[in-house]
Amino acid sequence: MLPLEALTPEEALDLRGLLFDLDDTFLEHGLLTCEALTALELLKGAGLELIALTGRPIAWAQTLAHVLPVSGAIGENGAVAFFREGRRIVARDSVSPLLRAERRARLQELIAHVRTAVPGLVPADDSGARISDFTFDIGEHERAREEDIAQATRLAREAGARVTRSSVHLHLTWDRLDKATGAVRFLAERGHDSTEILRRFAFIGDSENDAPCFAAFRTTIGVQNLRGRFHLLPRFQTKLAQSHGFLEAARRISAARNVISPSSSPS
Ligand SMILES: [Mg+2]
Structure with a gap:
């Protein structure tokens, strides 16, 4: 650089x-x-x-x-x-309002699956204010274990979702x-x-x-x-x-x- x-x-x-x-x-x-x-x-x-x-x-x-x-x-x-x-x-x-509603419903199912499999991950404080994705707190107030982040990432990607990571959050979404x-x-x-x-x-x-x-x-x-x-x-x-x-x-x-x-x- x-x-x-x-x-x-x-x-x-x-x-x-x-x-x-x-x-x-x-x-x-x-x-x-x-x-x-x-x-x-x-x-x-x-x-x-x-x-x-x-x-x-x-x-x-x-x-x-x-x-x-x-x-x-x-x-x-x-x-x-x-x-x-x-x-x-x-x-x-x-995306259209109809597609947004469909994706939100599918996202709820995905998150229920991930949270059951990786109970150590904590939802971010702002996760309820979102419409296209769901966020886990991995560094804002929580110190998430790398193994938990990796497992959640793998489960979401296997389901076909997209996963991105910032300095504070892990994002799961169906948006491309x-x-x-x-x-x-x-x-x-x-x-x-x-x-x-x-x-x-x-x-x-x-x-x-x-x-x-x-x-x-x-x-x-x-x-x-x-x-x-x-x-x-x-x-x-x-x-x-x-x-x-x-x-x-x-x-x-x-x-x-x-x-x-x-x-x-x-x-
Ligand atoms: Mg940043």
């Missing part, structure tokens, strides 16, 4: 937006910091479209889209989204979109050229559920606390961790785009 100083002005100026992970990237041990908000203002001032891209539930995505200076938030690892349209925040689901394919789909729906999205949106994250984005997007950044197994590592890495690393990246991108202050933004 390269230091952020290697990001060229040409590449930074070619960017149209930034997709950013939430836990342990934008948030600092789960909390919103001055550094994270300063980073958003810097990036917005640099003329970039900002979109949160998280494994957190649909309810979180809705709130983030409302209260942060972003154009939208994609939740549940790419399955659902909320975007600002004029003065409203509008919901988007990647991941963070990268979900982001491309929602951005294309909003009128972005689908052939340009992977080149013109940067991504910053920290863990295994970010792997599809690290593999798909051109400008990819891992924060210093990057952990997990990846087919492709991000191209750049910050020196600082979590929201301090996010601010470090925002400063570098802004500087490379030659933006002096947020007040010079064309907004």
